[in-house]
Amino acid sequence: MVEIRAVGDAMEMALALLESGDVVAIPTETVYGLAADATNGVGVARIFEAKGRPRFNPLIAHVADLAMAERIALFDPLSKRLARAFWPGPLTLVLPQRRGNDIHPLVTAGLDTIALRMPRGFGGELIARLGRPLAAPSANSSGKISATTAEAVAADLGSRIRLVVDGGATPVGLESTIVKVEGAKLRLLRPGGIAAGEIEAVAGMALLRGAEGIEAPGMLASHYAPGAAVRVNAGKIARGEALLAFGGRRAEGWQGAAALRNLSVTGDLREAASNLFAHMQDLDRTGARTIAVEPIPFDGLGEAINDRLSRAAAPRDKIA
Ligand code: TXA
Ligand code: MG
Numbered sequence: 001m002v003e004i005r006a007v008g009d010a011m012e013m014a015l016a017l018l019e020s021g022d023v024v025a026i027p028t029e030t031v032y033g034l035a036a037d038a039t040n041g042v043g044v045a046r047i048f049e050a051k052g053r054p055r056f057n058p059l060i061a062h063v064a065d066l067a068m069a070e071r072i073a074l075f076d077p078l079s080k081r082l083a084r085a086f087w088p089g090p091l092t093l094v095l096p097q098r099r100g101n102d103i104h105p106l107v108t109a110g111l112d113t114i115a116l117r118m119p120r121g122f123g124g125e126l127i128a129r130l131g132r133p134l135a136a137p138s139a140n141s142s143g144k145i146s147a148t149t150a151e152a153v154a155a156d157l158g159s160r161i162r163l164v165v166d167g168g169a170t171p172v173g174l175e176s177t178i179v180k181v182e183g184a185k186l187r188l189l190r191p192g193g194i195a196a197g198e199i200e201a202v203a204g205m206a207l208l209r210g211a212e213g214i215e216a217p218g219m220l221a222s223h224y225a226p227g228a229a230v231r232v233n234a235g236k237i238a239r240g241e242a243l244l245a246f247g248g249r250r251a252e253g254w255q256g257a258a259a260l261r262n263l264s265v266t267g268d269l270r271e272a273a274s275n276l277f278a279h280m281q282d283l284d285r286t287g288a289r290t291i292a293v294e295p296i297p298f299d300g301l302g303e304a305i306n307d308r309l310s311r312a313a314a315p316r317d318k319i320a
Contacts, residue, residue, distance in 0.1 A: 004150050007122045010165040011129065017163055020132055023047055025139040025153045026126060027167025028119040030090045030176050030193050031146040032153045033062070033136030033162070034241035035123070041104040041274025044135050045301060049270060050160040053142045054303045058109040059135040060092050060117050060176070065237035070118050072101045078181050078212070085202045087118040090172050090193030096303040103276035107135045109283070109308075117176055121168050138175060139164075150175050157169065179207065204212060224309040225285040226291060230313040234292035239285075242288035244279060246272060246296050259286040276305055280312065 005013060007027065014024045021043040023036045034050060038061045045058035048056060051094075063069045066083060073095035075083070083093060097103065097202035103195045108114050118124065127134050138146035139153045147153040150166035158164075179190035179199060188196055188207040196207050228242065236242055239256035249266040254260070261279035283291050298306050 002154050002161055004154055004164045004166050007165055007167045008164065011126065013131055014126055014165055015165055018043070018126075018134070019181070021046070022290050023030075023050055023146075023161055025150070025157065025161060025164040026134075026136070027121065027150070027165060027170055028062075028123045028136075028173060029088075029121060029169055030119075030172045031148055031171060032139040032164075032172050033119075033123065033134075033152070034139040034157065035126075035134040035136040036132065038062075038103045038107050038133040038135040039104055039105055042270055044104050045270045045273040047065075047135060047137060048273065048304055049301050050157055051137065053137075055307045056106065056109045056276075057137070058111055058115060058303050059137050060115040061103060061107055061133045061135055061181060062123060062127055063118050063133050064124055065118065068127070069118065070135060072098060072103055073114050073116055074098055076181050082179070082202060083118070086194060086199075088120040088124055089118070090176040090177040091199070092117040092176040092190075092192075094178060094189060098195065103133070104135075105281075106274055110277040110280070113180075114120050114204070115178060122165060123188065127198045133201060166215055182208070191261060221318075224315050226312055228278055228284050228288055229290045229310065231290055231292045232309050232313050233295045234303075235295070238290070240284040240288065241290045241292040241306070242286055244291055244293040246294045251292070251294050259283055260289045263296070263305075269297070269305065271307055272296065273301045276308060288292065 017024050018037050021040045022044045024038050026033050026035050034094040036047050092115050094113050094115050119163040140147050147169045150164045153164045175192045177194040180187050185208050186203050188209050237251050237253040237257050240258050242259045243257035245262040262276045
């Protein structure tokens with residue numbers, strides 16, 4: 001059974017759940033978020049599982065202050081000015097990641113950029129207490145509208161999560177505005193809680209518009225696509241292929257694989273999701289021409305894992 005606890009009474013339970021790699025629904029000024037420790041791959045996998053998302057969309061990492069943000073990403077002067085003007089608040093900045101940060105690759109769906117935002121109120125305090133950023137998409141199941149009350153979160157996700165922190169109705173009521181600096185230009189990726197005009201006033205320039213399609217990371221030109229060809233649902237491994245394995249039984253011919261990574265020896269899809277991007281990158285780095293992937297079931301997180309793999313396997317001219 002899910003517990004609904006008022007903000008004044010929820011901090012310790014929320015911290016304990018996050019520390020144990022679980023998810024918590026929290027109020028922010030925009031909409032309720034379904035949060036997990038952004039450095040914990042299993043916790044982040046649980047977000048996708050609870051939402052029933054058929055895809056690994058990149059998530060926003062929420063920070064407590066600018067110092068935490070700068071440990072994660074590289075700020076150009078304009079992004080810094082926008083952060084100073086609008087944080088904490090409903091502005092999300094997409095920035096290049098700082099190399100070697102401890103954000104789990106499932107948060108960014110393997111991208112080399114990251115979306116960052118500093119929320120007001122309980123969320124900000126929770127992140128400061130945890131000392132680590134929180135990954136949090138809107139707290140609704142996939143395909144439903146974002147929840148703006150604790151009751152709406154509980155009604156939708158209550159059977160799949162332990163705690164909803166109740167901060168009342170969210171004041172803004174729609175998601176954050178997402179922008180990205182592109183060279184000397186500034187692009188609006190998603191309209192949201194801060195009007196474009198307010199951002200333009202601070203930036204001193206007009207926003208570029210019309211880059212839809214950020215919902216699907218596989219469509220982004222900047223998305224990590226392996227150099228190797230990817231062959232999914234491989235029942236037989238050819239000599240010299242790199243093998244992305246799943247579960248306890250190996251596909252025929254596995255002994256000839258040039259390299260092997262197992263997403264989950266025990267066949268745990270949550271563990272597999274958390275390992276997906278790192279293992280793909282490891283195998284790609286070996287220089288093998290093909291990564292053969294053993295069959296992965298489609299239930300639970302398997303759907304999103306298979307979606308991501310089939311994108312990686314698609315002809316390259318379809319990706320960019
Ligand atoms: O107000 C909000 O932004 C809420 C609260 C909980 O903070 N969060 C939210 O998250 O709306 P979500 O996951 O529902 O939407 C995040 C959006 C998605 O459209 C995703 O594609 C985009 O951010 N996004 C995340 N990382 C990105 C990146 N590196 N580049 C481009 N778009 C990105
Ligand atoms: Mg959403």
